Amino acid sequence: MAFEDAVEFMRGASAVRNGLRVVPFAACREAARRGGISAREAEIAALRAGLCPSRYERSVGTVGLEGQARLLESCAAVAGCGGLGGWIIEILVRAGVGKLILADGDTFGENNLNRQLYAAEENLGEPKAEAAARRVKAVNSAVEVKALNFFLNEENCEAALDGADVVLDALDGNGARSVVFRACAKLGVPFVHGAIGGLYGETAVLRAGDVPPWELFGAGDKGEEVERGNPSFTPPFIASAQAAEAVSILTRGEETQRKTLFWFDISRLTVRRLNLK
Template sequence: MLTEQERERYARQIPLFGEEGQDRLKGAKVFIAGAGGLGCPIALYLAVAGVGEIRIADRDTVERTNLNRQVLHRESDIGELKARSAEAKLREANPDIHVKAFATTIDETNVRHLVDDADLIVDAMDNFPTRYLLNREALQSGVPLVHGAIRGFDGQATTIIPGRTACLECIFPEAPPAEVCPVVGTTPGVIGLIQANEVIKYLLGKEDLLAGRLLLWDGLATTLETYTVERRPDCPACSPGVRS
């Protein structure tokens, strides 16, 4: 049940999906992997939309080089754990939600605990080994994964529904080379909000997701394109008979 304060807070979005929809957001749990360029706008907009529990994990501390794009962190947060910095800003943005911060490296030993009973996993990482780990946990647990990645002015996003759509390893069978990539802050803003929008739509039961589609953003040309992606019968992660 929504409180009067929540009805007032969400007065401009309740007309879109009703109190029942808003209550669904309130009862939802979302795990966000990463509190950096993508994780910050994703977490912020899910928080102000009223997603009831946000879990966010990041092992790093805030550096000055982060501040052109990681919008939850401030100059005064330099040296602070990103997870804790994000937690404080999210609680301030919406005191009606629950925020759980994990200052840890996501790996095989803890990914199941971090995801736990979440309704969605959000990939806001900057490396493919961890993305593949999240992908396999999503497949094994049956929890959808909302993927996003950025570089420079460009970005991509897709929503993976286990057992129904191509998984991350179907789409990207080989990881690109690791690098410290250049990025302008608007790129994670665009892709992060697309990811947050996918989360909200899924939680509300909307059908028109980026499921089976890869969205590509070209910030220099200001174009958005989507391409159909299909499951690979030989995918080592999700092909029939594979144990995740």
């Protein structure tokens, strides 16, 4: 069965709901099997033909069929699979970003249980990247995922991130952020920065030529989190903002606002915009 036949199979199995011609999950997978193509390719083919795979029925009202196809054709890398990273990955895989690179050399510890989405009593000691990759395949088997069980450094960073269309920062130190940001600048890839500490968090999209906020403001390697830790609700709050930026970049090629740091006080639900020019 060729691509065209796979599309016709899905079209025949589809039904119109709320103005959308929706293809059931099982029909998408059967079309992939019959056509000898990947599940991701089958879903892209459906979207390009004006059909909506049922799993994205509640997304296309926001991103559109074209935007959803672009997400499936895109690759996002997440540097760090712990507090911020786990929530970022969960959002991106459910959004349908077609390829994910997940990098983290750490394993789950007991103090991760309060906030890290993929940390559980049963997997203490397990590599974070492997747990995240397993979750990705359980939630959306069409997504192609690569787990890197090592920390990104000057020697391996560029090769590890090669092929990514966007890189999301879920790191826990500014030294590591500098390494990854420099690699992104060389690769010409946008770097979606995020950091949390206590009841505060920040996000910014950085590109080649930008001065990172931790350098601009003279921050050390660690911050507020050393004394105040991170409660369970801070990581998903900031991760959502980062994932939204990434989806905007992948679907429309633009971020919320250039050269701006968004600083959130979650205790008061306020945000400040700081100029990074």
